[in-house]
Amino acid sequence: MHNEQFNNRNVSDNGYYLVDIEDYPTDNWGRFKRVIKRTFRGELFVGLWVVLREMIKFDIHTVQYPQEKMPIGPRYRAVHEMKRLWESGTERCIGCGLCEKICISNCIRMDTKIDENSRKEVTEYSINLGRCIFCGYCAEVCPELAIVHGGRYENASDQREHFVLFEDMLTPIDALKAGKQLEFEGFGAITPHEDERVKKTPLSY
Amino acid sequence: MDIAYLIETVIKVVVVLLIFSALAGIGTYFERKVLAFMQRRLGPMYVGPFGLLQVAADGVKLFTKEDIIPSNVVPNIFKIAPVITAATAFMAAAAIPFLPQFTLFGYTVHPIVADINIGILYILGIMGVGLYGPLLGGMASANKFSLLSAARGAAVFISYEVVTGLSILAPIMMVGSLSLIDFNAYQAGGIGDWIIWSQPVAFILFWIAAFAETGRTPFHLIANDHEIIDGFGTEYSGMRWGLFFIGEYANMFFISFIIPLLFLGGYGDGSLLGALGLLAKMSFFFFFFLWTRAAWPDVRPDQLMWLCWKVLMPIAVINIVITGLVMMF
Ligand code: SF4
Numbered sequence A: 001m002h003n004e005q006f007n008n009r010n011v012s013d014n015g016y017y018l019v020d021i022e023d024y025p026t027d028n029w030g031r032f033k034r035v036i037k038r039t040f041r042g043e044l045f046v047g048l049w050v051v052l053r054e055m056i057k058f059d060i061h062t063v064q065y066p067q068e069k070m071p072i073g074p075r076y077r078a079v080h081e082m083k084r085l086w087e088s089g090t091e092r093c094i095g096c097g098l099c100e101k102i103c104i105s106n107c108i109r110m111d112t113k114i115d116e117n118s119r120k121e122v123t124e125y126s127i128n129l130g131r132c133i134f135c136g137y138c139a140e141v142c143p144e145l146a147i148v149h150g151g152r153y154e155n156a157s158d159q160r161e162h163f164v165l166f167e168d169m170l171t172p173i174d175a176l177k178a179g180k181q182l183e184f185e186g187f188g189a190i191t192p193h194e195d196e197r198v199k200k201t202p203l204s205y
Numbered sequence B: 001m002d003i004a005y006l007i008e009t010v011i012k013v014v015v016v017l018l019i020f021s022a023l024a025g026i027g028t029y030f031e032r033k034v035l036a037f038m039q040r041r042l043g044p045m046y047v048g049p050f051g052l053l054q055v056a057a058d059g060v061k062l063f064t065k066e067d068i069i070p071s072n073v074v075p076n077i078f079k080i081a082p083v084i085t086a087a088t089a090f091m092a093a094a095a096i097p098f099l100p101q102f103t104l105f106g107y108t109v110h111p112i113v114a115d116i117n118i119g120i121l122y123i124l125g126i127m128g129v130g131l132y133g134p135l136l137g138g139m140a141s142a143n144k145f146s147l148l149s150a151a152r153g154a155a156v157f158i159s160y161e162v163v164t165g166l167s168i169l170a171p172i173m174m175v176g177s178l179s180l181i182d183f184n185a186y187q188a189g190g191i192g193d194w195i196i197w198s199q200p201v202a203f204i205l206f207w208i209a210a211f212a213e214t215g216r217t218p219f220h221l222i223a224n225d226h227e228i229i230d231g232f233g234t235e236y237s238g239m240r241w242g243l244f245f246i247g248e249y250a251n252m253f254f255i256s257f258i259i260p261l262l263f264l265g266g267y268g269d270g271s272l273l274g275a276l277g278l279l280a281k282m283s284f285f286f287f288f289f290l291w292t293r294a295a296w297p298d299v300r301p302d303q304l305m306w307l308c309w310k311v312l313m314p315i316a317v318i319n320i321v322i323t324g325l326v327m328m329f
């Protein structure tokens, strides 16, 4: 897909042409001739044939929604997910609190403590989906690619305030073991072929 | 008039009423399905297998819905209007022979409620009375759009009544009778005897007028979709609205019976094959009503009037004159 055709605003050389429209008849004889011509040109039957052809071809486009769903783009920003580390299976979140800080609708609340190995551990983590505007800042700011957006867009609820908790967003451990954890490709994620583009830091300065 | 005849007639009336009320419901199912397929959709799918029970679900909904009489309407007329539509549609069915006569348990059954010798006149007259349903409903509704739709509907009905009557006059002159049974007998000799070959113009005119009589696309002016509301039926709810619907669909079925009976040989010689032939022809014309709805746009009311008074009516008159001249010499 290239942009040139959109950037070129000169319509005259883009294959546009004026549709050939006959002049309107001015006298009654002309009108009469037009009626006769339209009557016997059989355009009504063209319309009939087109719809009948579609019925015979039976090329149905209906998506029977609750049973079937359209595939959704990987960059779509729906209800959040928490990812796990591929190697160890522990959660990626380090409890840094950046997501809570950056969230412009103040809908992330978290609490942490120092666990027995003196590592920071997340004890409470919730996102108020009634306030979340799905801006994607939290996913962008997260240094560990831990919080990302998933594809689950059916978040209708019977009240304004409804929450997702850390455990609900976390990839189930068996799904991780089965290799089903999908990396988020949206804003803030690692771009494809990142390895090839990484340069060594020159040590000479 | 003996008791047996009376019982037979009552049974026939009940059977026709039940069958065509049910058919009107199933007709809506077919309409949705055919329109959906032509527009590459699936139509009703969830209630029952292939959505077949959708009709029942709609029926339950219509029957149990609150019957609202808005505050500014003229109550009695408002209440009676849907009944007029449905009742006249079914009354017109009295003179239609739906099948050839057959013998059941040694008893000969004529599947026509009353073989009156003015059959066509009666049917056209009663269908004309059907106009009062939408007209009175729209006028009593205290809603400007209902009133407009009713006025438009009345204008179309009355205009096309003329075309229907005149177009059918030529075949009547040839057959020399107004009974549909006589029409059928006239064409019983096979395809070569069908009136459509001698009266193609009358056939086309009658067919066009049938769309206006039943208020179907492309002449669907009575409930104007461009106004986004349902024309004269806007203020109606529940079963009263359902009666308008049943009337419309029953009318479509009856017209689909009348066209083949008048022009396409009806049930022919009265054999089983002929009976099935009549049903097949009826199905085609019913399907055509749905087909045009998917394919054609509605015409403007002034175009409709122009078509009726300046094109179709002169052609119908010329057709009658020519038929008369040919019959005279
Ligand atoms: S998507 Fe935006 S609003 Fe929603 S939790 Fe993340 S930062 Fe907050």
Ligand code: SF4
Pocket (backbone or CB within 6 Å): A092, A093, A094, A095, A096, A097, A098, A099, A100, A141, A142, A143, A144, A145, A146, A147
């Ligand atoms: S920004 Fe990422 S790592 Fe930091 S608390 Fe939020 S989810 Fe955890």
